[in-house]
Amino acid sequence: MTDDIQARIKRLSKDKDAILLAHNYQPPEIQDVADFCGDSLELSIKAAETDAAVLVFCGVHFMAETASILSPQKTVLLPRPDAGCPMADMVTPEALEARMAGLPGVPVVTYVNSSAAVKALSTICCTSANAAAVVNSLEADEVLMVPDRNLARNTAARTDKKIHLWDGCCPFHDILTPAMVAEARAAHPDALFLAHPECLPEVVAMADAAVSTSGMIRFARESARTSFLVGTEVGMRYPLQKACPDKEFIMVSPGMRCDDMKKITLTDVLNCLETMAGEVKVPEAIRVPALKAVERMIAVTAG
Numbered sequence: 001m002t003d004d005i006q007a008r009i010k011r012l013s014k015d016k017d018a019i020l021l022a023h024n025y026q027p028p029e030i031q032d033v034a035d036f037c038g039d040s041l042e043l044s045i046k047a048a049e050t051d052a053a054v055l056v057f058c059g060v061h062f063m064a065e066t067a068s069i070l071s072p073q074k075t076v077l078l079p080r081p082d083a084g085c086p087m088a089d090m091v092t093p094e095a096l097e098a099r100m101a102g103l104p105g106v107p108v109v110t111y112v113n114s115s116a117a118v119k120a121l122s123t124i125c126c127t128s129a130n131a132a133a134v135v136n137s138l139e140a141d142e143v144l145m146v147p148d149r150n151l152a153r154n155t156a157a158r159t160d161k162k163i164h165l166w167d168g169c170c171p172f173h174d175i176l177t178p179a180m181v182a183e184a185r186a187a188h189p190d191a192l193f194l195a196h197p198e199c200l201p202e203v204v205a206m207a208d209a210a211v212s213t214s215g216m217i218r219f220a221r222e223s224a225r226t227s228f229l230v231g232t233e234v235g236m237r238y239p240l241q242k243a244c245p246d247k248e249f250i251m252v253s254p255g256m257r258c259d260d261m262k263k264i265t266l267t268d269v270l271n272c273l274e275t276m277a278g279e280v281k282v283p284e285a286i287r288v289p290a291l292k293a294v295e296r297m298i299a300v301t302a303g
């Protein structure tokens with residue numbers, strides 16, 4: 001049944017000149033049918049580079065919006081329009097404008113996990129893969145980072161600049177405590193610990209590497225070690241295990257499960273390709289300033 005739907009999706013995406021992009025947290029059957037899987041930064045770059053007319057984005061709403069910002073001429077489809085990111089909802093354009101008024105001249109570094117309207121007000125975007133490089137690329141001595149206070153505090157440890165915080169976080173990464181990591185380390189003394197930069201700074205301080213989701217795959221592949229404790233969303237175990245079948249990956253907390261990342265099913269992907277429903281299109285008045293912030297980020301990463 002799964003094979004049959006996957007075959008139909010493949011056929012239909014060829015007929016419609018579509019490419020399927022999937023985030024590393026997506027369910028296994030979605031990652032298996034995707035043309036490309038990756039972290040937020042890689043997916044943005046892929047969305048900008050591909051010649052396909054249609055992008056089916058298997059992830060959450062802000063990721064599809066980023067694809068629409070970068071590729072307005074392409075049709076961007078999100079198979080489940082209700083797949084959002086609770087952290088992205090923790091900053092609105094109105095609240096950001098009010099905060100900016102109190103910090104005149106301070107550049108705003110906005111995590112890609114945010115709405116297009118918030119990106120449009122920002123100086124530059126960042127992802128978990130490039131936050132320190134982005135902050136350090138700016139001339140200013142102080143910056144405001146939104147919406148993730150954990151990413152901001154983790155970035156503060158890697159720059160001399162003063163970082164003003166926004167009080168948002170990923171509700172799933174925020175629940176991982178140093179005590180949970182210590183317990184996992186005691187049970188698996190030979191394992192290295194990989195943390196996502198959305199985790200608490202106290203957790204990141206315990207990590208052997210604090211990297212993006214694709215950064216975790218690269219780290220595990222290149223490491224001589226064979227056992228890893230993983231501090232991120234539980235879906236990450238699948239791409240890690242697929243990339244390194246002979247290594248062991250232990251998720252430190254099974255409670256780190258993002259329901260929004262699990263909403264899209266194969267049937268949703270098939271239906272959206274058949275009907276072309278679920279288009280995400282950012283209006284030009286927002287897209288143009290948001291594009292500036294996203295392009296500035298990509299230039300830092302490329303350079």
Ligand code: 13P
Pocket residue numbers: 024038039040041113127128129170198211212213214233
């Ligand atoms: P990455 O960019 O590291 O894939 O992270 C995206 C995300 O939503 C983490 O919760």
Ligand code: SF4
Pocket residue numbers: 060084085086087088113170171172173198233258260261
């Ligand atoms: Fe957003 Fe957290 Fe889900 Fe990532 S894991 S999409 S940051 S809520």
